[in-house]
Amino acid sequence: MNLTSLQNHIFRKIDRPLFGSLILILIIGLINLTSANQLDMTNTLSQIINIILGVTFFYSICNMQTRVILAFAPWAYLMSIVLLIFVNFFGIESHGAQRWISLGFFNIQPSEILKISLPLMLAWFYQKNAYKINYRIHFVAGLLIFLPFYLVLTQPDLGTSLLLLWGGLIIIFLAGLPTKFLITSFFGLLLFSPFLWNSLLDYQKQRILSLIDPLSDPYGSGYQSIQSIIAVGSGGIFGRGWLNGTQTSLDFLPETTTDFVFSVFSEEFGFFGVLAIIAIYIFMFYRCMWMTSKMQDNFSRLLSAGLTVSLFTGFIVNIAMISGLFPIVGVPLPFFSYGGTSMVVSLISIGMIMNLYLNKTLIAN
Amino acid sequence: MDKYYIKFILGNRLNLIMYFFLIVIFLIILRFFYIQILQNNYYATQAFDNSIKIVPIKPARGLIFDRNNIVIADNKLNYSLEIIPERNNDLSMLISRLSNVVKINSSDIKKYKRILNNNQFSNSIPIKSDLTSKELAKFVTNSYQFPKIELKENLKRYYPNGSLGVHFLGYINRISKKDLMALEKKGQKKNYIGTDHIGKAGAEFQFEKELHGVSGFEQIEVNSIGKTLRTLKTYPAKEGNNIHLTIDLKIQKIAEDAFKNKKGALVALNPANGEVLAYVSMPTYNPSLFIDGISHKNWNKLNRSEDKPMLDRAINGLYPPGSTLKPFVAIAALENKIRMPPFKIEDPGYFSINNSRRFKDWKKGGHGEVDIIKAIAVSCDTFFYGLAIELGIPKLNKSLSNFGFGKKTGIDLPNEKSGLLADAKWKKEKYNKKWYSGETAITGIGQGFTQVTPIQLALATSKIAFPNKSIVPHIRLNSQQLKQSDNLSSPIIVSNKTIAWVKEGMEKVTEDGGTAAFIGKNIKYKIAAKTGTVQVFGLKDGEVYDEEKIPEKLRDHALFIAYAPAENPKIAVAIVVENGGHGGSTAGPIARKIFDHYFTSESR
Numbered sequence: 031m032n033l034t035s036l037q038n039h040i041f042r043k044i045d046r047p048l049f050g051s052l053i054l055i056l057i058i059g060l061i062n063l064t065s066a067n068q069l070d071m072t073n074t075l076s077q078i079i080n081i082i083l084g085v086t087f088f089y090s091i092c093n094m095q096t097r098v099i100l101a102f103a104p105w106a107y108l109m110s111i112v113l114l115i116f117v118n119f120f121g122i123e124s125h126g127a128q129r130w131i132s133l134g135f136f137n138i139q140p141s142e143i144l145k146i147s148l149p150l151m152l153a154w155f156y157q158k159n160a161y162k163i164n165y166r167i168h169f170v171a172g173l174l175i176f177l178p179f180y181l182v183l184t185q186p187d188l189g190t191s192l193l194l195l196w197g198g199l200i201i202i203f204l205a206g207l208p209t210k211f212l213i214t215s216f217f218g219l220l221l222f223s224p225f226l227w228n229s230l231l232d233y234q235k236q237r238i239l240s241l242i243d244p245l246s247d248p249y250g251s252g253y254q255s256i257q258s259i260i261a262v263g264s265g266g267i268f269g270r271g272w273l274n275g276t277q278t279s280l281d282f283l284p285e286t287t288t289d290f291v292f293s294v295f296s297e298e299f300g301f302f303g304v305l306a307i308i309a310i311y312i313f314m315f316y317r318c319m320w321m322t323s324k325m326q327d328n329f330s331r332l333l334s335a336g337l338t339v340s341l342f343t344g345f346i347v348n349i350a351m352i353s354g355l356f357p358i359v360g361v362p363l364p365f366f367s368y369g370g371t372s373m374v375v376s377l378i379s380i381g382m383i384m385n386l387y388l389n390k391t392l393i394a395n
Numbered sequence: 396m397d398k399y400y401i402k403f404i405l406g407n408r409l410n411l412i413m414y415f416f417l418i419v420i421f422l423i424i425l426r427f428f429y430i431q432i433l434q435n436n437y438y439a440t441q442a443f444d445n446s447i448k449i450v451p452i453k454p455a456r457g458l459i460f461d462r463n464n465i466v467i468a469d470n471k472l473n474y475s476l477e478i479i480p481e482r483n484n485d486l487s488m489l490i491s492r493l494s495n496v497v498k499i500n501s502s503d504i505k506k507y508k509r510i511l512n513n514n515q516f517s518n519s520i521p522i523k524s525d526l527t528s529k530e531l532a533k534f535v536t537n538s539y540q541f542p543k544i545e546l547k548e549n550l551k552r553y554y555p556n557g558s559l560g561v562h563f564l565g566y567i568n569r570i571s572k573k574d575l576m577a578l579e580k581k582g583q584k585k586n587y588i589g590t591d592h593i594g595k596a597g598a599e600f601q602f603e604k605e606l607h608g609v610s611g612f613e614q615i616e617v618n619s620i621g622k623t624l625r626t627l628k629t630y631p632a633k634e635g636n637n638i639h640l641t642i643d644l645k646i647q648k649i650a651e652d653a654f655k656n657k658k659g660a661l662v663a664l665n666p667a668n669g670e671v672l673a674y675v676s677m678p679t680y681n682p683s684l685f686i687d688g689i690s691h692k693n694w695n696k697l698n699r700s701e702d703k704p705m706l707d708r709a710i711n712g713l714y715p716p717g718s719t720l721k722p723f724v725a726i727a728a729l730e731n732k733i734r735m736p737p738f739k740i741e742d743p744g745y746f747s748i749n750n751s752r753r754f755k756d757w758k759k760g761g762h763g764e765v766d767i768i769k770a771i772a773v774s775c776d777t778f779f780y781g782l783a784i785e786l787g788i789p790k791l792n793k794s795l796s797n798f799g800f801g802k803k804t805g806i807d808l809p810n811e812k813s814g815l816l817a818d819a820k821w822k823k824e825k826y827n828k829k830w831y832s833g834e835t836a837i838t839g840i841g842q843g844f845t846q847v848t849p850i851q852l853a854l855a856t857s858k859i860a861f862p863n864k865s866i867v868p869h870i871r872l873n874s875q876q877l878k879q880s881d882n883l884s885s886p887i888i889v890s891n892k893t894i895a896w897v898k899e900g901m902e903k904v905t906e907d908g909g910t911a912a913f914i915g916k917n918i919k920y921k922i923a924a925k926t927g928t929v930q931v932f933g934l935k936d937g938e939v940y941d942e943e944k945i946p947e948k949l950r951d952h953a954l955f956i957a958y959a960p961a962e963n964p965k966i967a968v969a970i971v972v973e974n975g976g977h978g979g980s981t982a983g984p985i986a987r988k989i990f991d992h993y994f995t996s997e998s999r
Contacts, residue, residue, distance in 0.1 A: 204408050259430060259438070260438050260442050262427065262430055262438070263431060263434050263435060263437065263441075264441065266432070301431040301432055304431070305424070319409065335412070342416060355422075355423065
């Protein structure tokens with residue numbers, strides 16, 4: 031086997047344009063993370079481990095048979111719901127919310143896992159009922175979304191729960207929910223929301239309120255938002271240069287490695303840097319959507335679209351948040367923010383999309 | 396609906412979603428264009444020299460006073476030099492430059508590093524505290540050289556009376572990681588963001604929440620090297636409440652001085668309402684040692700000392716009550732209608748169970764004809780051996796428990812011990828051994844397994860003085876919480892006759908022929924009392940106790956309980972002098988000094 035054929039063998043099942051842009055984003059992310067930590071390499075090294083772990087998952091999922099993924103779907107959903115219930119009772123509290131399960135050497139965040147397992151479940155469900163889709167089926171799908179949404183909301187993690195809701199609703203929308211129903215249900219939900227709010231316990235309401243009302247926490251989101259906008263704005267056209275952002279080095283910017291990692295980038299690489307990154311993300315997004323449109327069966331198209339939408343909604347919400355267009359809800363930037371679960375989940379999502387694209391003709395038969 | 400319909404819908408809607416996303420991304424790009432290019436000048440200036448920081452304002456800690464408004468825990472203005480911990484801070488370089496201006500010794504640096512390791516918030520950390528006015532002036536003139544060092548004005552805890560009363564006062568120490576976890580559980584962490592210290596023992600711990608107050612914060616503008624430019628908004632802190640204690644510091648001082656270098660404990664109560672007037676545990680330690688974080692050397696010294704200065708003997712010291720238990724044993728008997736006057740025994744100097752084992756009286760040859768009143772006055776062991784055996788442990792313990800023995804008194808101080816009223820069931824569980832009647836006999840004179848704390852003795856004595864009052868010992872003046880915990884100590888139901896007999900016995904203790912007769916000499920008021928002597932060292936049969944020959948730490952503990960004036964009690968005390976020898980002769984005079992002061996100053 032010569033080198034070219036070895037390459038061909040390894041990359042046979044990988045979509046090269048998508049994978050290439052992914053690698054580019056990951057590398058820029060690592061360089062930026064190093065600056066966010068002012069050359070302290072601890073986070074960078076463990077992020078590299080996260081990436082290696084994620085790429086391993088990514089690669090094995092690319093090579094998996096699609097029917098295995100299909101069969102696994104309901105179990106993945108069930109398992110993540112159990113984990114979610116578990117975390118609400120026994121999870122680790124961080125920043126006033128319970129989001130983590132400790133495995134001793136590694137903490138996992140079940141709400142992140144749902145970003146995969148919820149689209150999986152919905153796609154599986156619509157595939158099962160492909161020939162009898164009606165209001166009843168849409169209603170059950172709605173319940174399947176509502177359960178994890180409610181559990182994540184009460185952790186409380188407003189950002190992730192809304193992201194799950196949005197990703198789920200997009201799938202119902204794509205599955206053919208009639209337009210007139212969309213409008214009626216929107217107002218229905220609006221009417222229903224006070225009841226939902228009242229069903230929450232006092233401390234849960236308190237936690238959610240403190241996310242929305244920045245004044246209730248002087249060190250919290252209001253201050254963070256201002257500092258982030260200053261960081262972005264001071265970047266200018268070309269940025270202040272790698273490692274030279276004062277907002278980062280003087281500790282004005284909070285959470286520089288997670289939620290505000292792109293503020294660091296914007297400060298140091300300026301508007302052109304930002305444009306370049308957005309271009310890469312748009313390319314990845316377009317490529318994923320294009321691959322989705324080539325798929326032949328309901329399961330593939332719904333799953334692929336659901337994963338694409340939740341991944342890139344994360345991207346949009348994060349950059350809208352750090353530029354002050356959106357309240358601070360704590361959503362990480364996929365492939366950029368520091369964090370194991372988020373990185374692995376994002377890479378698995380891309381892996382699944384590639385798998386579905388590769389097997390697009392297999393399933394249809 | 397068929398499959399193809401869905402596919403058609405999906406294709407259409409997929410495009411819809413894509414356009415939606417692209418429009419949103421376009422809007423976000425416009426936003427970035429706006430703030431990064433059009434508004435760049437504005438934000439660049441903000442980042443360069445004006446940035447907003449939020450600085451916590453710590454509340455002034457409440458002061459602690461005694462009942463006469465004498466300050467026990469004060470705050471003192473103090474200047475310190477502080478460093479804001481930052482990444483890439485070259486500490487040794489900074490310190491060596493600073494040393495040219497203000498002397499920094501190695502213990503200051505050690506302290507700084509210790510606090511840095513424990514630092515939870517990014518507050519500045521003192522490198523040098525307690526600046527003298529000379530050092531202050533020198534630093535101020537050179538301050539331009541040290542942009543990263545801040546001169547801070549702090550209110551520092553100050554204990555003006557040194558070690559006096561340290562066991563009820565307690566101390567504060569820097570907040571540790573453990574404290575912080577506890578605060579987080581209580582939801583108090585945010586309130587402590589600007590605070591460095593927290594109460595660790597005694598009143599400082601007990602009343603922490605009130606003493607601490609509520610943190611404030613201010614938004615300030617700082618320039619790019621961290622210097623404050625101006626304050627934007629201030630939310631002032633709410634300072635902690637001042638706390639008044641029931642302690643009378645003058646009595647406290649007299650009591651502690653009276654102990655000289657002896658170990659032991661003393662509790663003086665107002666028997667009518669449970670206010671603690673003096674609260675002594677000897678030896679003491681200096682609470683000021685803890686304020687800046689105690690050094691390892693001092694900490695080890697305090698912890699490893701054989702004298703255990705950190706032990707609060709008043710509520711944590713467990714002692715056999717010895718003969719001070721006799722008045723309470725007498726009440727148990729009288730309430731069960733045995734040994735009621737005019738019942739008398741003829742004391743041969745010993746008591747024997749079934750003519751086999753002899754229990755000796757402390758007085759060779761005995762006390763002659765003894766009734767229950769005389770038995771208390773002369774502390775006749777023989778009388779109480781027989782009494783205890785006839786009464787039995789269950790009835791005795793039940794009565795003692797009414798006086799608060801064997802359970803916590805509920806005093807408003809942390810970690811009180813409950814003492815022990817032993818019985819057959821307890822012995823079975825603890826040692827898996829049978830209870831012998833001989834053990835019942837010695838329990839009657841307070842020498843068995845029974846263990847009491849000085850605060851329990853003081854409370855029980857108060858209850859003899861005022862059997863109809865329900866009191867809980869407390870150190871907080873006009874305490875609000877107390878009213879709810881009243882049931883901790885309900886009034887004793889004892890007949891007037893019983894109380895009268897026992898009081899008569901206790902009054903005779905300080906009269907001629909009593910075990911503490913000399914305490915009652917040259918005195919204008921009457922003291923009712925009971926002495927006690929507890930063996931630390933078991934004498935073998937036939938061996939004679941000779942105080943001079945026994946090493947001090949094996950000498951008997953001296954105990955003393957008393958209230959005065961006997962007719963209208965104003966103060967009740969319980970005293971334990973460890974290895975003090977006979978109860979009347981070492982512990983008694985301490986009580987007399989307190990009474991003398993109390994009644995002469997009151998008449999003034």
